[in-house]
Amino acid sequence: MSSTYGVIKFKDNQILSFVYYGTSDIVIPGLHTDVKEIWDKNKESWDKLLDCNHTGEEVEAYAEYLGCSWITTACRECGVINGLLMTDDFEDELVRGKPDWVKEFCIKTWGKE
Numbered sequence: 001m002s003s004t005y006g007v008i009k010f011k012d013n014q015i016l017s018f019v020y021y022g023t024s025d026i027v028i029p030g031l032h033t034d035v036k037e038i039w040d041k042n043k044e045s046w047d048k049l050l051d052c053n054h055t056g057e058e059v060e061a062y063a064e065y066l067g068c069s070w071i072t073t074a075c076r077e078c079g080v081i082n083g084l085l086m087t088d089d090f091e092d093e094l095v096r097g098k099p100d101w102v103k104e105f106c107i108k109t110w111g112k113e
């Protein structure tokens with residue numbers, strides 16, 4: 001599969017989901033509350049990103065395809081990741097492995113890590 005889920009965590013512990021498009025090594029910016037529905041809803045997300053003029057909040061992001069996490073920014077109001085999206089641009093900041101909060105999220109969502 002060329003796309004996998006990703007998740008971000010805000011500093012207040014809210015977790016939202018996104019799609020990581022492995023074929024092009026890019027984060028699809030749209031954020032969703034239900035990780036099981038992200039595949040249907042990610043089409044509009046580029047428009048949402050273009051409309052977002054906010055600075056965003058610092059978040060920790062994790063993409064299953066990469067098996068890595070990194071720090072980026074996201075806008076809760078617009079529901080998008082508005083930090084770096086091309087993996088080439090944040091490659092140096094990737095931290096290997098699945099963080100504990102992602103494992104907990106996966107167990108809660110799918111019943112397994």
Ligand SMILES: [Zn+2]
Nearest residue numbers: 052054075078
């Ligand atoms: Zn915004």
